[in-house]
Amino acid sequence: MMKRALLILISLLVCCVPAFGQMTDAGRARVGLVSERLVAVPGETVWFGLVFEMDPGWHIYWQNPGDAGIPPKLIWDDSSTIQAPQVGEIRWPVPELLPIVDGEIMDYGYSDKVVLPFPVTLPEAGPEVITLSGTVEYLICENICIPERAVVKTEVRSGGTQSPNPQGAQLINRALADVPPPIDGLVQLTVQNETWVLSVKSGSLAGLRGDVRFFPLGHDIVHAAEQAVEFGPEGLQVRLMPDASGGLPEDTLEGVLRVDDLAFHISAQEGPVLAGTAGASRFGAGDGPGLMGLLLLALFGGVVLNLMPCVLPVLSIKALGFVRSAAQGGAAEVRTHGLWYTAGVLSAFFVLAMGVLAVRVGAGVATWGFWLQDARIVTALILLVFVIGLWLLDLIQIGDSIQGFGSGLAGRQGRTGAFFTGGLAAVVGAPCTGPFLGAALGSVMMQPAPSVLLVLITMGFGLALPVLILSFLPGLQNRLPKPGPWMLTLKHVFAFPMFLTSAWLLSVLGALSDYRSVAVVAAGAVLIGFGLWAWRMSAQGAKTVLLSVLGLAMIVPVFTLVSVTTLQGALAAGFWLGLFVGLIAVTTRFSAALARTCVRGLALAAMLAGAIWPLSGSHGTTVSQPDNLVYSAAYPVQAWSPAQVAAFVAQGRPVFVDFTAEWCATCQANKIQTLSTARVAELFQQADVAFLVADYTRFDAAIAAALVEHGRAGVPMYLWYEPGNDVPAVLPEVLSVSLIEGLLQAGQKP
Numbered sequence: 001m002m003k004r005a006l007l008i009l010i011s012l013l014v015c016c017v018p019a020f021g022q023m024t025d026a027g028r029a030r031v032g033l034v035s036e037r038l039v040a041v042p043g044e045t046v047w048f049g050l051v052f053e054m055d056p057g058w059h060i061y062w063q064n065p066g067d068a069g070i071p072p073k074l075i076w077d078d079s080s081t082i083q084a085p086q087v088g089e090i091r092w093p094v095p096e097l098l099p100i101v102d103g104e105i106m107d108y109g110y111s112d113k114v115v116l117p118f119p120v121t122l123p124e125a126g127p128e129v130i131t132l133s134g135t136v137e138y139l140i141c142e143n144i145c146i147p148e149r150a151v152v153k154t155e156v157r158s159g160g161t162q163s164p165n166p167q168g169a170q171l172i173n174r175a176l177a178d179v180p181p182p183i184d185g186l187v188q189l190t191v192q193n194e195t196w197v198l199s200v201k202s203g204s205l206a207g208l209r210g211d212v213r214f215f216p217l218g219h220d221i222v223h224a225a226e227q228a229v230e231f232g233p234e235g236l237q238v239r240l241m242p243d244a245s246g247g248l249p250e251d252t253l254e255g256v257l258r259v260d261d262l263a264f265h266i267s268a269q270e271g272p273v274l275a276g277t278a279g280a281s282r283f284g285a286g287d288g289p290g291l292m293g294l295l296l297l298a299l300f301g302g303v304v305l306n307l308m309p310c311v312l313p314v315l316s317i318k319a320l321g322f323v324r325s326a327a328q329g330g331a332a333e334v335r336t337h338g339l340w341y342t343a344g345v346l347s348a349f350f351v352l353a354m355g356v357l358a359v360r361v362g363a364g365v366a367t368w369g370f371w372l373q374d375a376r377i378v379t380a381l382i383l384l385v386f387v388i389g390l391w392l393l394d395l396i397q398i399g400d401s402i403q404g405f406g407s408g409l410a411g412r413q414g415r416t417g418a419f420f421t422g423g424l425a426a427v428v429g430a431p432c433t434g435p436f437l438g439a440a441l442g443s444v445m446m447q448p449a450p451s452v453l454l455v456l457i458t459m460g461f462g463l464a465l466p467v468l469i470l471s472f473l474p475g476l477q478n479r480l481p482k483p484g485p486w487m488l489t490l491k492h493v494f495a496f497p498m499f500l501t502s503a504w505l506l507s508v509l510g511a512l513s514d515y516r517s518v519a520v521v522a523a524g525a526v527l528i529g530f531g532l533w534a535w536r537m538s539a540q541g542a543k544t545v546l547l548s549v550l551g552l553a554m555i556v557p558v559f560t561l562v563s564v565t566t567l568q569g570a571l572a573a574g575f576w577l578g579l580f581v582g583l584i585a586v587t588t589r590f591s592a593a594l595a596r597t598c599v600r601g602l603a604l605a606a607m608l609a610g611a612i613w614p615l616s617g618s619h620g621t622t623v624s625q626p627d628n629l630v631y632s633a634a635y636p637v638q639a640w641s642p643a644q645v646a647a648f649v650a651q652g653r654p655v656f657v658d659f660t661a662e663w664c665a666t667c668q669a670n671k672i673q674t675l676s677t678a679r680v681a682e683l684f685q686q687a688d689v690a691f692l693v694a695d696y697t698r699f700d701a702a703i704a705a706a707l708v709e710h711g712r713a714g715v716p717m718y719l720w721y722e723p724g725n726d727v728p729a730v731l732p733e734v735l736s737v738s739l740i741e742g743l744l745q746a747g748q749k750p
Helices: 002-015 166-177 291-307 312-363 375-392 410-429 437-444 449-472 485-512 515-537 542-553 555-562 567-587 592-617 642-650 665-675 678-687 701-709 737-746
Strands: 029-035 037-040 045-054 059-066 073-076 096-101 105-111 113-121 129-141 145-158 185-192 195-202 212-216 228-232 235-240 253-259 262-270 281-283 655-660 690-695 717-721
Touching: 029 129, 029 145, 029 166, 045 059, 045 105, 045 129, 045 145, 045 166, 059 096, 059 212, 113 166, 195 253, 195 262, 212 235, 291 449, 312 410, 312 449, 375 410, 375 485, 375 515, 375 592, 410 449, 485 515, 515 542, 515 592, 542 592, 642 655, 642 690, 642 717, 655 665, 655 701, 665 737, 678 737, 690 701
Parallel strands: 037 145, 185 262, 655 690
Antiparallel strands: 029 045, 045 113, 059 105, 059 129, 073 129, 096 105, 129 145, 185 195, 195 235, 212 253, 228 235, 228 281, 253 262, 655 717
């Protein structure tokens, strides 16, 4: 009983040891010393912490105070039972920026409250009560700076079993959590003109965005200078302004890199800029175009899209709409047509921009033209363009025509048709990133959402601008040809570019999926065509349609008869024959209204089946060998990978990389006119060029990262590596044989 009471008494005495030594009020701050232990085992390492509680508006300094200031210093006195060699260095939490004079004086430090933790190794043999006492000297500042001193002291009991100090341990653990750990990656420092580029490549930074600041441990940089930041798929770059000497540090540049709520200790050595650390977005002063420059590039690029082969087939519908609008309503109707067309384009680009942002949130990176990497979207476009071609040939008519001839609904239908035409032009034509668009889209894809929306809407406005201008030109209707029989012929002619567009999209689908999907889509198009035809014919000869369909359906039992080998097969054939003979007999007695209803039901079923069947079966299965790897029989082409590039560069060979896709019309034009020509094959052969192809028909994370790294939002992108140089030149989106000759013969970059 006495032993138990003694243990309780000892426990109470232990618990009464304060978490803090007495807090000292030094004037503008209260300072104390805290330990994580109440009882510690001799010889173990125990964490202690200096606690500062500052008056509002006052601050103390980090280990590197910046342009002015002095960090806190702890001086042990003789009454302390701990010797200086047993005390470890302070682990400094991430500091705050303390701008004293904007653009001129920048300090680093702490305000409000901070705990500065440090380890202490206790002696193997010592007194029962271990005392730490000393004096803290620090500079505390507001509008003026005042040196202050505070005496601090705490005690820890020595025993055979540890006993924690809950309050002290909590404070110290929180402070240690704010101490930046070493970065898990590579860090290099590169001189570029009058600045330094700090490139950091780490898995911890991949896809990370937010406010960024580098806090140096020394005074090698101008502390108050703006630090421009560029993000990449594998890290980031920070542009630093060196001090007056301008030279790189003799050893390394050390400091703390803070990215949003995370921070890391980094040590940078001189070396080239690390790949994968740039291209996603820019903030601050950089060498890329600003927002106004991006908007101008997007505007001009959108205008140029009207000349791309993706958009040209849709221009036929647009031209017919102008002529009809002028004939129906004069200048006012033409202007209305132009406005509705523009609204359709802008609406489509808004939807595409929202898609970009959604993909970026889900995948961390987004590239332009992503919708043509989805087999279901491509399937829907094939069927839609095919139906438009049937309409242009007058093979189908559902009520009044899409562009609105004749009847009181003409005006409304004409505007609807113009809106639809604008949307179709945007969806089909937007992936053709021709001149001006590659840099603009690449620079904005990973910037804040408002910038993405603004640039893409501007691009759409550029696409619609020529039509909008023409629709508002005075007297345009007088210059347009008058409607007549020629329009019917021209309308029929325009159907064939639409069918060719469907064929091109079928090739895209084949690259995304396989030949079975292409066959299913073709069958679906036939079903839709039949449904549209049957609907049209329901008003003219519904009974004839039903009899014809039933007659064709008898092919099933006929084939059954041919294959009859058993009694069960014969009975099945007899059942089918009897069923169809009965249906034909009943059909002949149908009234005209009932027959028409049956035909329209059949037509709707066929159209739905023709759309749902292909869409439900388009899942984008993998194709073993993309067609994009077939360029010229005279010169070998290999699939791209970063490892392949590095291997060829190490061999001293020049490397040409083609980032392409089956759905990219500009890519295919460059392939036909330049890359697959005998002349280019000859030039590559003579120079021993390693020709690599990055096929982006289907989404590929490595290719997407490479596009972002080099400031491109989508394909085409062409990279040229000179022999022995691992930093490529990004070539223009439109290639020519003369450009390739210039690269290889003169060794000049475009």
